Amino acid sequence: MTTPLLEIKNLHVWFEVFGGVLKVLDGVSLEVRQGEKVGVVGETGCGKTVTIKAMMGVLPMPPGRIPKGKILFQGKDILKMSSTELRDMRGRDMSMIPQGATESLNPVFTIGDQLMAVIRYSGDSRRTLSKQEMKGRAMDILKEVRIPDAERIMRSYAIQLSGGMRQRVLIGMALATEATLLIADEPSTALDVTTQEQILRLMREMVEKRSVSIIIITHNLAVVRQLTDRTYIMYAGNVVEVARTRDLFSEAMHPYTRGLMNSVPKLSGKGIAPGIKGMIPDYFDPPQGCRFRPRCDQVMTACKEKPPLFKVGEDHEVACFLYQI
């Protein structure tokens, strides 16, 4: 098999703050293969945003510190890159679809200006494009993300567009860069269900058409199910389970994954599951061994050690001693 596009190996991220050290990421390993759609799911405070920030090299350091781990993108270690190299990589090779479409667009420039700025500063060929060419490219992109009346939208400001339209513009911007890896942080949470469905459909089509890779970070299991090939479940700074999305939803193994799936209200109306007891640990002093131990129903003596990822099937790994062979 070819080398993966992105590989995170045993990443630890600590934050040194007043009052102690927050040990947030505790050995996260993650990979994105060429042309793959990967989901990262976890609840508030599980470290998913820290992971992508580290990946893009935008983690504030200090207070952040990476005591251990490697992040390889196209074979190069991001942690060893200079800030110029990082800046060149972001935007050209890696591009982000941000969460809040309202805050992410500049309110005082037109959509056209912002799109053309992206086109000017990125793109693989560094030759200068004429204004006409840039405009043409921008229009093409807007048409591609199915924005009707692209001419008018080019001259509009962000507030004149609806939430779904803004999200389309942002997807367009991310695609304009010709990046090989797209990162979408909660791409649809701010949208209504009917709009969300359209946006997810659009993202899926775009990614498949251009055969780029995408990482989708979300807390919504259903979104991942609709969009991705492989899914990582994160809990308290650890990857607790990784599997092909199809397998994960048919047989979730980690007690946390199962608890999470049971907590989602079902359309079949079988009642509401009580959720998972307890809450996410304190990062100043996380539980020794398995960080899910205090909330787990199937806790054993072995859980005092940190469980490695056990292989339970093809592309399916679980960090739980229940599956130790």
Next chain:
Amino acid sequence: MSEPSETILVCEKLNKYFPVHGDLLRRRVGDIKAVDGVSFSVSKGEIFGLVGESGSGKSTLAYALLGIHRPTAGKIWFRGEEISETIHRIPKIIKKEMQIVFQDPGSSLNPRRSVKQTLEVPLKVHNICKNRDRSEKIAALLEMVELPADYMDKYPSELSGGQQQRVGIARALAVEPSFLILDEPTSALDVSVQGKIISLLLDLHQKLNLSYLFITHDLSLMRNVASRLAIMYLGRICEIALTSEFFEAPLHPYTQMLLSSIPVISDEEEAFKPAKMASEGEVPSPVNVPPGCSFHPRCPAKTDVCSREDPRLVEVSKGHLVRCHFRS
């Protein structure tokens, strides 16, 4: 309205318009019809679900019921008394009966007040108990929402999202109301916490014999909680039905679109959705609501009549009301 002993809340042709001022002279150029001719009733002991996308007017409706907004037109009756007034004019005794749990507990609790100070306010205002019994009462309230009594001295920042929402619920229950408005009580919480808050609310509903108006955008949640549902679109109700009937035989095209767009987590669930109906377009701005049926620009089954005439809400079978030219 026919059985006043049974119904606790009646809303009749309720309108809430917000004026839009244009140009330099601040002349009134139009209205945002946030709530437009909404009629429904809630029976005693019922959990009535109100579902809609953002901008559909569900929160405005809740605020109008509470008297935070004065309705532009229409009437509200609560236990037979008319309360279509601003909050200052509603008798205290009625205000006590109707309480609200807000959406985001992080911003609806005062960060400078401890849990005790927050819960004291309603007790003082409504003279619920004697001064010296107050601590005991607060401890009892905390126990009701399954928090230990020593949380009394904590501040909201020391609590997790779920715990904050429990305090929010305790605050609403402090005055022993009979009717609660729940405005998206779990949408700011993680799913693993949501379940616990919902089961707490359901327990309290049983134990204290409450009636709920449950506002949400999450239809899967409503399937498990509500006994009756209303769907709002651009300030109007487009369908009301019993929950089971609603999910088995949705009639309004918007309802069908909404149901088929719900993201679910298993194939088994997928089978509960109505036939796939690709969602088209977006909710238009409530400033310029399309003429005729407000849903017609997005409707796959539209005809000429839809853009001309606004359909009325018609009862198609017992308790199932639909606002569509073709279903009635």
